[in-house]
Amino acid sequence: MTRSSWAFRLSPWLLGALVAPQTAQALDAEVRGLGGLAADNVEAYLDALEIPANARLDIYDSEVTSRVSDALRAFGYYEPQISVDFRDRDSVVVDIVPGERVVVRNVYVRVEGEGGQDDSFQRLLDASELLKDEGRPLLHAHYETLKTQLDTLALQRGYFDSQYRVSRLEVRPWDHSANVYLVMDSGRRYRFGEVTYSGSQIRQDRLEAMRPFQPGDPYLADDLALYNGRLGEAGWFRSISVKPRLQHEAQPSAPPGAQAPSPDDTSQGGGGQREASTGASEVPVDISLIAADRHRFETGIGFATDVGPRLQLTWRQPWLNDRGHSWENRLYLSSPRQTLGGMYKIPLDDPLRDSYEFGYGFENLDDNDTRSRRLFFTPARVWQFDNGWSQRVYVRVSQENFTQADQSDNVFLITPGVSWGRTAVDDQRFPMHGNRQDLLIEGSSDQLGSDITFLRSVFTTRWIESIGNDNRFFVRGNVGAIETDDFPRMPPSLRFFAGGDTSVRGYSYETLAPRNDDGELLGGQQMFTGTLEYQRRVTGDWWGAAFYDFGDAFDSWSDSSLKTSAGLGVRWISPVGPIRFDIAHPFDDEDNSWRIHFAIGPEF
Numbered sequence: 112m113t114r115s116s117w118a119f120r121l122s123p124w125l126l127g128a129l130v131a132p133q134t135a136q137a138l139d140a141e142v143r144g145l146g147g148l149a150a151d152n153v154e155a156y157l158d159a160l161e162i163p164a165n166a167r168l169d170i171y172d173s174e175v176t177s178r179v180s181d182a183l184r185a186f187g188y189y190e191p192q193i194s195v196d197f198r199d200r201d202s203v204v205v206d207i208v209p210g211e212r213v214v215v216r217n218v219y220v221r222v223e224g225e226g227g228q229d230d231s232f233q234r235l236l237d238a239s240e241l242l243k244d245e246g247r248p249l250l251h252a253h254y255e256t257l258k259t260q261l262d263t264l265a266l267q268r269g270y271f272d273s274q275y276r277v278s279r280l281e282v283r284p285w286d287h288s289a290n291v292y293l294v295m296d297s298g299r300r301y302r303f304g305e306v307t308y309s310g311s312q313i314r315q316d317r318l319e320a321m322r323p324f325q326p327g328d329p330y331l332a333d334d335l336a337l338y339n340g341r342l343g344e345a346g347w348f349r350s351i352s353v354k355p356r357l358q359h360e361a362q363p364s365a366p367p368g369a370q371a372p373s374p375d376d377t378s379q380g381g382g383g384q385r386e387a388s389t390g391a392s393e394v395p396v397d398i399s400l401i402a403a404d405r406h407r408f409e410t411g412i413g414f415a416t417d418v419g420p421r422l423q424l425t426w427r428q429p430w431l432n433d434r435g436h437s438w439e440n441r442l443y444l445s446s447p448r449q450t451l452g453g454m455y456k457i458p459l460d461d462p463l464r465d466s467y468e469f470g471y472g473f474e475n476l477d478d479n480d481t482r483s484r485r486l487f488f489t490p491a492r493v494w495q496f497d498n499g500w501s502q503r504v505y506v507r508v509s510q511e512n513f514t515q516a517d518q519s520d521n522v523f524l525i526t527p528g529v530s531w532g533r534t535a536v537d538d539q540r541f542p543m544h545g546n547r548q549d550l551l552i553e554g555s556s557d558q559l560g561s562d563i564t565f566l567r568s569v570f571t572t573r574w575i576e577s578i579g580n581d582n583r584f585f586v587r588g589n590v591g592a593i594e595t596d597d598f599p600r601m602p603p604s605l606r607f608f609a610g611g612d613t614s615v616r617g618y619s620y621e622t623l624a625p626r627n628d629d630g631e632l633l634g635g636q637q638m639f640t641g642t643l644e645y646q647r648r649v650t651g652d653w654w655g656a657a658f659y660d661f662g663d664a665f666d667s668w669s670d671s672s673l674k675t676s677a678g679l680g681v682r683w684i685s686p687v688g689p690i691r692f693d694i695a696h697p698f699d700d701e702d703n704s705w706r707i708h709f710a711i712g713p714e715f
Contacts (some may be wrong), residue, residue, distance in 0.1 A: 137161055137201075138175075144207040149186040153205065156182040168197040179205055187213040187249035189284035213249040213282055217290045218242055220257070226270050226297025235260055241291065249289045254280050261295055269330025269394065271357065272298030301330045304356075304393030310400040313347050314433045318398070320461055321345065330355070330394050341463055342400070346429040346437065350401035355394045403429045415710045417611045417620035421445040435462055447478030447620075464495040468503075474604075479622060480631040481603045483513040500533045507553075511602040516631035518599045524561045528553025534715060536575070541684050543577040547715045565595035567605060573715055580648070585714055587642040589614070589662070598636055598666075606634030607664040609674075612710045614640050615660045617676030617697030619706070624664040635664030639671065652684035660695070674699045680708075688712050 140157040142150040156178040162171060175195045183191050192208040220242060222232045236242060239260070241253040258278065265273040277294040303324050308315055321341040324334040332355075339353040411423040424442040431438055440453035452472020459465040470489040476482070491505035507526040513519065529552055536545030554566035569591040577583045591607050608621035615623060624635045640662025646654045661675045678695035693708040 139202040141202070141204045142207065143204065145183075145209050149183060149188065149209070152185060153179050153182040153207070157203065157205070162200040164200065166200065168200060171197070175203060175205065179207070183207070183209065185251045187251075187289070189213055189282065189287075211287050213284065213287050213289050215244045215247055215249050215291060216288045218245050219291065220293045222261070222295050222297055223276070224270070224273070224295075224297035225300045226265065226268075226273070226295070229268065229297070229300070231264060231268060232261075232297070235264055241293075244291070249282070251280070254291060254293075257293065261293075265295070265297060267332040269301040269332075270297040270299070271301055271394075274298070299392050301392045301394050302326075303328050303330055303334075304395040306396045306398065308398045308400065310402070311348075311398075312402040312430065312433060313345075313435050317433075317435050317458070317462055318342070321463055326393075335396070342398075344463055345435065345458075347403055347435055348400045349403045350399075352397075352399040354397050354399075356397055357394065405430065413711055415612055416706075416708050417613075417710075418445040418447055434458070448474065448476050450474045466493045467491070468493055476603065478620075480516045480633075481513070483511060483515075483603045485509060485511040485513075485602070485604055498533075499535055500531055503530045503532075505529075509602075509604075511604060513603050515603050515606070516627050516633050517629070518633070520600050520602075522562045522600055522602050524555050524563070524602070525559045526553050526555045526561070527559075536715065539713070541689055541713065542575050542715070543580070543583060545575050545715065547571075547573045563595065563597045563600045565593055565597075565601065565605075567591070567593045575714065582648075583646040583654070585642065585644040585646065585658075587640075587644075587714070589638065589640045591638040593636045595636075601634075603634060607636070607638035608632070608634055609638055609640050609662050609664045612691075612693075612708045615662045615674055615676055615697075616658070616678060616693055616708050617660065617695035617703075617706050618674065618700065623662070623674055625666050636666050637668055637671070638662070638664040639673070646682060654682035654684075656680035656682055656691075656693070658693070658695075678705075685711075689714075 138157050138160045140154045142153050145153070157175060160171075160174065160178060162168070172195045176193050179193050179195075180191065183189075188209045190210040192210065194206045196204040196206070198204065218241060220236060220239075221227070222229075222236070226232045235257075239253070239257050240250075241257045244250070244253055258275075262273075265271075274296055275294065276296050277292045279290075279292045281290040281292070283289070303326050305326060306319075306322070308318060311318060321338065323337050323341075324331070328334075335353050335355060339351055342348060342351045342353070405428055407425075407427040407429065409423075409425040409427070411425070413421050413423075415421070422442075422444045426440045428438040430436070435458050437456045438453065439456075441450070443450040450472060452470065452474070454471075455469040457467040457469075459467070468489075468491045470487075470491070472487060474483070474485045474487075476485075487507055487509040489505050489507040491503050494502045496502070505528050507524070507528065509524050509526065510521070511524075512521045530550065532547075532549045534545070534547045536542035536547075538545075549569075549571045551569045552567075554564075555561040556564045569589070571589045572587070574586045575583065593601065593605070593607070595601060607624065609615050609623035610618035611620035614621075622632065625633045627633055640660070642658060642660050644656055644658035646656045648654050657677075657679055659675070659677045661673045663671060663674050665671045674697065676695045676697045678693055680691060680693035682692075683690045688711060691708070691710045694705055695708060696705050697703060
């Protein structure tokens with residue numbers, strides 16, 4: 112048996128760490144003679160240095176000098192004069208005479224192989240700061256950033272045999288010059304190979320319909336991420352794994368296969384390469400799936416000034432069979448409204464984009480001057496488009512027995528309709544930029560077997576924009592109209608009312624509408640409301656708000672007289688979503704000078 116002998120050379124600062132107590136703090140540095148990012152980098156390098164208690168400070172001079180030199184080289188200062196003065200073991204003053212800065216003389220960057228014809232590489236090079244550095248002071252970060260970006264892009268786009276023929280950063284300190292040479296040979300681009308599925312309870316053709324790539328397509332890591340997201344969006348699975356079966360792994364850097372066209376006196380880098388794959392240039396993909404629970408039960412409890420306490424119970428079945436059908440039933444309880452209903456969904460050839468939906472339910476409403484009991488069944492065809500818009504074509508069959516003020520009826524309706532909607536936000540929980548648009552057009556006729564004839568349309572728009580991270584603007588508009596010759600027979604669920612937390616604050620929920628001679632609400636044939644709101648961050652997740660609301664529901668556009676209100680509010684971005692508290696003053700209500708509004712949930 113042989114014995115290995117080991118030699119240790121301890122640096123002074125390491126020796127001090129071994130013989131001194133282990134209590135230590137980060138070193139606070141004051142940098143003199145230099146400012147900007149270079150000084151910040153010096154402070155960052157020294158912040159990681161910890162000096163044990165009772166250690167001799169003078170033995171750390173060389174360590175501090177070495178760290179400062181490394182920090183300065185990253186910004187092209189290769190001949191600085193550095194003096195170190197310890198105030199105590201927790202703070203040091205560093206005086207720097209930076210000297211003349213190294214300037215980049217030449218930059219030579221190329222991508223060869225199939226990647227040289229790939230526009231993605233060319234766009235990356237066009238945007239690179241390194242290629243703009245000729246004649247500018249040297250910044251090591253530009254060189255390292257471009258190398259990292261090239262490596263990342265090669266892996267993302269399937270150039271698994273890529274290697275650097277030349278990878279050199281040459282620095283001549285005495286000449287205050289530097290040359291950069293970076294030549295990547297991308298090699299061939301791999302393609303997607305066989306796709307295998309395991310663990311799925313859903314038919315394979317349904318899964319393949321959502322797949323954004325086919326065997327033989329050029330490899331793209333984004334396609335794998337997109338597919339993973341689509342499988343998750345379907346709701347059929349509890350666990351999803353989409354993995355490429357790579358046949359080789361990245362190898363350590365090796366010496367370059369070719370030398371740069373000029374000598375290097377102080378150089379960095381090498382010709383890193385990956386081991387070439389054996390076999391065909393295809394990447395098989397393995398999809399491992401675990402089925403979601405067949406039954407999910409959810410309970411929600413909330414409160415809003417519009418409806419008071421509310422309770423919601425939901426029973427979801429995310430998959431019923433191997434074709435991916437789903438079923439959801441929901442019970443909603445509040446003081447004015449109780450609803451029991453559900454939705455049966457049948458995905459079509461493109462499961463995430465095309466589907467049939469069958470909604471149904473019973474609703475009881477007893478609020479203000481409205482008494483209503485409604486049964487409905489709504490089959491619909493749904494499309495999701497590439498531009499983010501969705502389209503829903505439906506026929507609602509309903510029976511509504513109601514009393515609205517002094518008007519009572521029992522109305523049967525067959526109502527065809529179409530709706531479009533689109534939501535685009537940067538953050539679902541609390542967007543800083545985004546908008547939502549919704550448009551609905553529906554109508555009925557006695558020729559369809561309905562008791563009344565009408566045409567109804569509603570348009571809603573909401574916008575959020577921000578200036579910086581602390582100023583947020585919210586704008587909302589709603590407009591609706593009904594054309595009918597028999598408005599007294601229109602069910603309350605189709606009439607227009609305004610007022611409340613998400614309408615005109617300062618007024619009670621749905622109390623703005625035409626009234627009869629006894630002052631009872633009748634509802635309107637037209638409606639228009641709007642909101643202008645400014646929000647300012649106070650601290651952290653707390654925001655203040657100032658708003659102005661206007662709107663009303665009325666019988667004729669010519670007779671419209673909009674109610675207005677203004678107020679102040681507080682927003683807290685809680686873990687369960689935004690919580691809104693507002694105090695609003697109505698300008699057209701003699702009986703009330705202010706009203707409190709409280710709600711949970713985003714503006715969209």
